[in-house]
Amino acid sequence: MTKVSMTVNGKPVSGVVEGRTLLSAFLREGLGLTGTHIGCDTSQCGACVVHVDGRAVKSCSIFAQEAAGATVTTIEGMANADGSLGAIQQAFQDHHGLQCGFCTPGMVMSSAALLAENPKPSEAEVRHYLEGNICRCTGYHNIVKAVMAASGQDVSAVAAE
Amino acid sequence: MPKDHGIGASSKRREDVRFLTGKGVYTDDLALHGEVHAVMVRSTVAHGSIKAVGTARAAGMPGVLAVFTGEDFAAVGGNPAGWLINSRDGTPMREPKRPVLAHGKVRHVGDAYAAVVAETYEQARDAAQAVSDDSEITELPAIVDMAAAVANPGNRVHDEIPDNLCFDWGWIEDNRAAVDAAIKAAPHVTTLELVNNRLVPNAMEPRASIGEYFPGTGDYKLTTTSQNPHLTRLLIAAFVMGIPENKLQVVAPDVGGGFGSKIYHYGEEAVVLAAAKKLARPVRWTAERSESFLSDAHGRDHVTKIELACEKDGTFIAFRTETLANVGAYLSNFSTATPTFLHGTLMAGPYKVPNVYVNVKTVFTNTAPVDAYRGAGRPEATFSLERVVDKMCRELGLDPFEVRRKNLITKDMFPYTTPVGLAYDTGDYQATLDKAIAMADVAGFEARRAASAAKGKLRGMGLSTWIEACGIAPSHLVGVLGSRVGLYDAATVRVNATGSISVMTGAHSHGQGHETVFAQIVADKLGIPESSVEIVHGDTAKIPFGMGSYGSRSLAVCGVAMAKAVDKIIAKGKKIAAHMLEAAEGDITFEDGKFAVAGTDKAKTFGEIAFSAYVPHNYPLETLEPGLEETSFYDPANFTYPAGAYLCEVEVDAETGKVDIAAFRCADDFGNIMNPMIVEGQVHGGVGQGIGQALLENTHYDENGQLLTGSFMDYAMPRADDVPFYNVDYSCQTPCTHNPLGVKGCGEAGAIGSPPAVVNAVIDALHRGGHSHVTHIDMPVSPSRVWSAING
Numbered sequence: 028m029t030k031v032s033m034t035v036n037g038k039p040v041s042g043v044v045e046g047r048t049l050l051s052a053f054l055r056e057g058l059g060l061t062g063t064h065i066g067c068d069t070s071q072c073g074a075c076v077v078h079v080d081g082r083a084v085k086s087c088s089i090f091a092q093e094a095a096g097a098t099v100t101t102i103e104g105m106a107n108a109d110g111s112l113g114a115i116q117q118a119f120q121d122h123h124g125l126q127c128g129f130c131t132p133g134m135v136m137s138s139a140a141l142l143a144e145n146p147k148p149s150e151a152e153v154r155h156y157l158e159g160n161i162c163r164c165t166g167y168h169n170i171v172k173a174v175m176a177a178s179g180q181d182v183s184a185v186a187a188e
Numbered sequence: 189m190p191k192d193h194g195i196g197a198s199s200k201r202r203e204d205v206r207f208l209t210g211k212g213v214y215t216d217d218l219a220l221h222g223e224v225h226a227v228m229v230r231s232t233v234a235h236g237s238i239k240a241v242g243t244a245r246a247a248g249m250p251g252v253l254a255v256f257t258g259e260d261f262a263a264v265g266g267n268p269a270g271w272l273i274n275s276r277d278g279t280p281m282r283e284p285k286r287p288v289l290a291h292g293k294v295r296h297v298g299d300a301y302a303a304v305v306a307e308t309y310e311q312a313r314d315a316a317q318a319v320s321d322d323s324e325i326t327e328l329p330a331i332v333d334m335a336a337a338v339a340n341p342g343n344r345v346h347d348e349i350p351d352n353l354c355f356d357w358g359w360i361e362d363n364r365a366a367v368d369a370a371i372k373a374a375p376h377v378t379t380l381e382l383v384n385n386r387l388v389p390n391a392m393e394p395r396a397s398i399g400e401y402f403p404g405t406g407d408y409k410l411t412t413t414s415q416n417p418h419l420t421r422l423l424i425a426a427f428v429m430g431i432p433e434n435k436l437q438v439v440a441p442d443v444g445g446g447f448g449s450k451i452y453h454y455g456e457e458a459v460v461l462a463a464a465k466k467l468a469r470p471v472r473w474t475a476e477r478s479e480s481f482l483s484d485a486h487g488r489d490h491v492t493k494i495e496l497a498c499e500k501d502g503t504f505i506a507f508r509t510e511t512l513a514n515v516g517a518y519l520s521n522f523s524t525a526t527p528t529f530l531h532g533t534l535m536a537g538p539y540k541v542p543n544v545y546v547n548v549k550t551v552f553t554n555t556a557p558v559d560a561y562r563g564a565g566r567p568e569a570t571f572s573l574e575r576v577v578d579k580m581c582r583e584l585g586l587d588p589f590e591v592r593r594k595n596l597i598t599k600d601m602f603p604y605t606t607p608v609g610l611a612y613d614t615g616d617y618q619a620t621l622d623k624a625i626a627m628a629d630v631a632g633f634e635a636r637r638a639a640s641a642a643k644g645k646l647r648g649m650g651l652s653t654w655i656e657a658c659g660i661a662p663s664h665l666v667g668v669l670g671s672r673v674g675l676y677d678a679a680t681v682r683v684n685a686t687g688s689i690s691v692m693t694g695a696h697s698h699g700q701g702h703e704t705v706f707a708q709i710v711a712d713k714l715g716i717p718e719s720s721v722e723i724v725h726g727d728t729a730k731i732p733f734g735m736g737s738y739g740s741r742s743l744a745v746c747g748v749a750m751a752k753a754v755d756k757i758i759a760k761g762k763k764i765a766a767h768m769l770e771a772a773e774g775d776i777t778f779e780d781g782k783f784a785v786a787g788t789d790k791a792k793t794f795g796e797i798a799f800s801a802y803v804p805h806n807y808p809l810e811t812l813e814p815g816l817e818e819t820s821f822y823d824p825a826n827f828t829y830p831a832g833a834y835l836c837e838v839e840v841d842a843e844t845g846k847v848d849i850a851a852f853r854c855a856d857d858f859g860n861i862m863n864p865m866i867v868e869g870q871v872h873g874g875v876g877q878g879i880g881q882a883l884l885e886n887t888h889y890d891e892n893g894q895l896l897t898g899s900f901m902d903y904a905m906p907r908a909d910d911v912p913f914y915n916v917d918y919s920c921q922t923p924c925t926h927n928p929l930g931v932k933g934c935g936e937a938g939a940i941g942s943p944p945a946v947v948n949a950v951i952d953a954l955h956r957g958g959h960s961h962v963t964h965i966d967m968p969v970s971p972s973r974v975w976s977a978i979n980g
Contacts, residue, residue, distance in 0.1 A: 061213075064444070068477045068899070071901060123201065125207055128208075131207050151909075160908070163873075166876025166914065168872040171908060171913070185913055
């Protein structure tokens with residue numbers, strides 16, 4: 028068992044973990060941050076994506092100890108300071124980019140990473156970037172639309188009839 | 189102007205805020221004081237005789253608190269099938285016991301035969317591995333292929349069932365001779381043999397259950413990933429464990445998708461309850477995704493031969509189908525209804541075909557149970573019909589648009605009784621077809637095809653005109669058809685003293701947005717803000733009763749129950765208003781949230797009536813009870829019949845066989861629309877799943893019954909870059925005639941209508957590209973299958 032310390036959503040935190048403890052497990056069970064979801068056991072689904080030092084990481088694919096000293100942001104850290112939804116979160120609500128909500132934390136975290144890298148992504152770029160996040164509910168239409176809207180693009184013509 | 193609130197408005201979803209901020213509470217998010225962990229021991233062989241379950245070493249391992257085996261549950265009941273289906277000869281279906289944990293034999297890879305409970309998950313898992321290592325299971329030959337299962341009576345999934353047949357069902361048996369004769373005499377018969385591929389539902393949240401037991405009162409609580417907690421409670425109470433219903437609370441909190449797979453009661457739920465009682469501690473179990481693949485009920489898995497008899501001009505004369513339907517190793521709760529009454533009854537489609545006969549043989553195999561998955565029987569019927577219609581058009585050189593138009597039931601023919609036992613109440617199938625054609629710019633297709641050809645791609649267009657039966661179910665009808673329970677639903681509307689409203693609904697929302705839409709309806713009817721209405725769902729302790737959400741029934745059945753309870757509130761409010769305003773009850777009107785005496789300016793607001801209801805001083809108690817809370821149980825008179833026309837355009841790379849969806853257009857008739865944004869989202873999701881079935885997803889068991897597609901690495905889920913933006917239109921609305929909201933249901937349409945549109949488009953592309961020898965490709969239409977078909 029090892030003590031591990033990091034900054035999560037702006038607060039210094041620490042905990043005692045086994046060598047095999049995944050970052051996802053540390054966040055959920057150690058810190059009670061259950062917004063990070065576990066949807067698979069093969070690092071495919073992307074429901075557990077968080078930011079580690081600004082990069083989108085599937086938190087089930089690294090050990091908690093690998094994030095020692097890092098700055099971690101989870102879905103719980105994405106709202107505005109006053110508690111209102113952040114721009115990407117708001118776009119997901121405005122464009123119905125979520126249904127059951129289970130993949131949503133990972134989708135928002137991946138989308139935020141995309142927009143940090145590429146502030147005005149094309150539809151194809153959004154779809155390609157979100158390949159590692161599986162959603163079973165939405166058929167992705169409104170997720171892609173929400174991400175493009177969050178980037179400031181006009182999506183009113185998307186699939187309009 | 190679109191409405192900004194109430195019925196018909198695209199109100200933003202209130203539930204989104206918690207989901208977007210990580211504050212949703214799914215079953216696995218709960219952390220309970222003193223909780224311990226259960227891990228299932230699952231069979232690694234498809235078929236085996238259990239000689240010994242090695243529990244001794246595991247029981248002594250660190251942290252282990254209990255080890256359960258099938259023996260521990262041998263005395264309790266089995267998990268039953270909800271529908272009793274009779275074979276053609278009148279004999280009842282074979283219904284082998286489905287135990288909580290396998291006992292005597294294991295019957296599929298992943299069949300749980302023991303469970304370990306330990307202080308930590310890791311300890312439970314280590315001990316479960318020890319049980320697996322120490323158990324003696326003699327492997328038996330696996331029964332995987334349905335045709336072989338029926339043909340080899342000596343090799344049995346269940347020892348008491350010699351031919352592995354659950355039933356041999358005919359629908360309608362009285363049609364059989366006439367259909368046979370019609371096909372024999374017909375000027376043209378098109379025959380198609382096809383596979384409706386087996387799918388894994390893969391809701392993103394894996395199944396999870398937490399059992400609690402309170403020794404002081406003898407109460408149990410089950411928190412579980414369920415689409416219908418009341419049904420789970422009923423099954424556990426009445427069949428599996430015998431716990432009195434008033435001692436068992438079942439809670440389904442936030443649930444991360446269902447698609448059918450979370451309708452059913454699963455053995456793990458009984459295990460965590462039994463373990464909680466034994467240990468007097470909360471016991472939690474959460475499936476790994478690999479366990480979900482092995483043990484969730486799968487979907488589809490039909491092998492069908494369909495024949496279409498017609499005139500040379502394409503006028504339909506009769507359809508005849510023979511289907512082998514896989515139910516897997518055990519009967520899951522809806523497994524016998526799905527291939528029969530949710531499939532055979534839809535086999536006339538939206539067409540005025542004079543006669544239809546459906547035969548379904550349902551087969552036990554050493555695979556995971558198969559049950560309802562989004563669409564449930566209706567996608568199978570639609571795929572068979574829409575593929576054979578297209579094949580017929582090619583054989584006779586007819587236009588698939590015109591052939592469908594000619595055969596569609598016309599709007600002056602409703603109500604329309606089909607030869608397979610349903611009475612469609614209303615529809616306008618030509619309208620949705622016309623709409624789809626307009627949306628798709630069919631006239632411009634040739635130019636788009638030429639543009640694709642210039643890029644070296646083959647372009648094709650595929651149509652599907654579909655119908656479904658939703659809002660399951662009218663209790664009298666499902667009773668006649670074999671359902672062991674009526675399928676009405678219930679709601680309680682409680683007006684609190686200060687005017688806020690709690691609605692307890694039997695529906696369960698696991699993505700559908702009921703918390704928003706149901707509030708819109710109540711607010712609209714009562715003339716109050718949506719924010720005053722709270723929708724309570726998913727808890728048997730709070731809600732009178734309910735059959736839950738599946739079969740696109742939430743709004744058409746549960747929502748109507750709620751609307752009827754609101755009507756009772758208004759009626760009671762009028763009584764109260766009459767008393768307060770000293771007027772006759774018959775003179776009270778209710779409009780825009782105000783109870784008024786007609787023709788006067790005397791009125792009371794809804795809030796004043798609510799307050800009065802709870803703090804009255806002078807009610808005439810013999811005629812007016814205090815309180816403002818009403819419950820309604822609603823049993824619909826008929827199914828609802830959404831219908832539509834879907835048009836898909838694909839580009840096929842003939843060099844690689846890869847298919848890309850270039851465009852997907854949906855013209856749907858869902859009757860009245862409560863929230864357009866949510867309806868569109870439901871269609872998007874269904875179409876995404878349908879494209880997944882058509883192009884990507886397949887569940888493959890090898891000849892030994894090993895699941896080769898047991899993870900997201902091997903099972904191709906649709907990803908964001910596999911699908912396009914979809915065009916969805918719902919402007920063709922023929923309101924349902926027999927429910928007061930005029931709604932039909934929209935949750936499954938996309939998954940029903942889309943697979944044949946995709947496959948028809950691929951075949952069309954190949955034909956236009958000169959590969960006219962290809963008449964059919966089974967789903968998933970993968971690059972290798974397309975390439976092989978072109979070059980085969």
